[in-house]
Amino acid sequence: MTKVIPxxxxxxxxTLFSKHYNQYYHNxxxxxxxxxxxxxxxxxxxxxxxxxxxxxMIFEMGFGTGLxxxxxxxxxxxxxxxxxxxxxxxxxxxxxxxxxxxxxIAATFEYPIDWQRDTMKEWFSKSMKGLKKGWNHYQPEKxxxxxxxxxWGNIQEITELKPFxxxxxxxxxxxxxxxxxxxxxxxxxxxxxxxWGHPHAKLSTYAAATQIRAAMAVTGWQVYKATGALGKRExxxxxxxxxxxxxxxxxxxxxxxxxxxxxxxxAGEWIPYGN
Numbered sequence: 001m002t003k004v005i006p007x008x009x010x011x012x013x014x015t016l017f018s019k020h021y022n023q024y025y026h027n028x029x030x031x032x033x034x035x036x037x038x039x040x041x042x043x044x045x046x047x048x049x050x051x052x053x054x055x056x057m058i059f060e061m062g063f064g065t066g067l068x069x070x071x072x073x074x075x076x077x078x079x080x081x082x083x084x085x086x087x088x089x090x091x092x093x094x095x096x097x098x099x100x101x102x103x104x105i106a107a108t109f110e111y112p113i114d115w116q117r118d119t120m121k122e123w124f125s126k127s128m129k130g131l132k133k134g135w136n137h138y139q140p141e142k143x144x145x146x147x148x149x150x151x152w153g154n155i156q157e158i159t160e161l162k163p164f165x166x167x168x169x170x171x172x173x174x175x176x177x178x179x180x181x182x183x184x185x186x187x188x189x190x191x192x193x194x195x196w197g198h199p200h201a202k203l204s205t206y207a208a209a210t211q212i213r214a215a216m217a218v219t220g221w222q223v224y225k226a227t228g229a230l231g232k233r234e235x236x237x238x239x240x241x242x243x244x245x246x247x248x249x250x251x252x253x254x255x256x257x258x259x260x261x262x263x264x265x266x267a268g269e270w271i272p273y274g275n
Contacts, residue, residue: 004101006108014109016065020099021180025064027206029230032111034206035067037229039172040075042204042237044251048169049079054089057164059196060172061184063097063150065109066124068172073123073146077116080144090145092164096155103128117141135162155189161196168196171203178209185212187265190219194240201240208234211270214261223261224253 011030
C-alpha cells in the first residue's frame with residue numbers, strides 16, 4: 001500500500017495525491033470528467049458496445065481509484081439493459097496496480113453521477129478487501145456478467161492474462177507520468193499490449209509527449225493526436241490497425257509522423273528512458 005492524501009476535484013469527484021509519485025491520480029480540475037473524456041468518450045466505448053452486443057475486454061494500466069473500471073461498467077450496464085440476447089455478453093476488465101490503496105480510503109470516494117445501480121458505489125471498496133499479490137478475480141454482482149481481474153504487482157511480472165489471452169479490445173493507459181514513472185512508458189509495455197490485443201485494438205492515454213508516441217510507433221502502433229481533456233492541448237490515441245480517413249475526421253484525430261518518430265527513437269534521442 002502507498003501513502004496517499006484524499007482530494008476532491010473541481011467537478012466534485014474524488015481523487016488522491018500520491019506522496020510516492022508526488023502527483024495527483026487525476027486532473028485536479030475534474031477526476032470524473034477527465035476519465036470520462038479520455039477513455040469512455042475518446043474510445044467510443046458506447047458505440048462499440050452497441051455494435052458488438054455488449055462483449056468488451058479492457059486492459060488498464062494503473063487501477064488507482066477504480067474510477068475507470070466503474071465508468072466502463074456504467075457504460076456496459078447502459079448497453080446491457082437494451083440487449084435481448086445476452087448469452088455471450090460480458091465485460092472483462094483487466095487492471096494492474098503496484099500500490100493498491102486501503103479499503104478505508106476506497107470507501108470514502110464520491111462521484112457526482114447517477115450509477116446504473118446504487119450498489120456500484122460499494123464495488124471499488126469491496127474489490128480491495130482480501131487483495132493478495134498477483135491476480136485477483138472479482139464479480140461485483142452475481143446477476144451481472146461484469147468481471148474485474150486485478151493484478152497486484154508490476155506489469156512486467158504478468159506472463160499471461162487469466163482467464164483469457166490475446167483478446168483485449170481497448171487499453172486504458174493511465175499510469176503516473178513518464179517523469180515520475182518511466183518504466184510504464186517504454187516500448188516493452190506497448191509490445192506487451194500488442195501481444196495481448198485484438199488485431200483491431202485501440203489505446204488511449206492522457207499523455208502527449210513525443211517520446212511516448214515514439215515508444216508506441218517503434219512497436220508497430222499507429223499513433224494519433226487528439227484534443228486533450230479539461231483544457232489540455234493534446235492527448236494520444238493509438239491503434240493496431242490504420243484508421244480510415246472517415247474515422248479520423250469523425251473523431252477529430254491527426255496522424256503522427258511515424259517514420260520521424262521511429263527514426264528519432266533509434267537515434268537515441270530519449271535515452272535513458274529508451275531502454
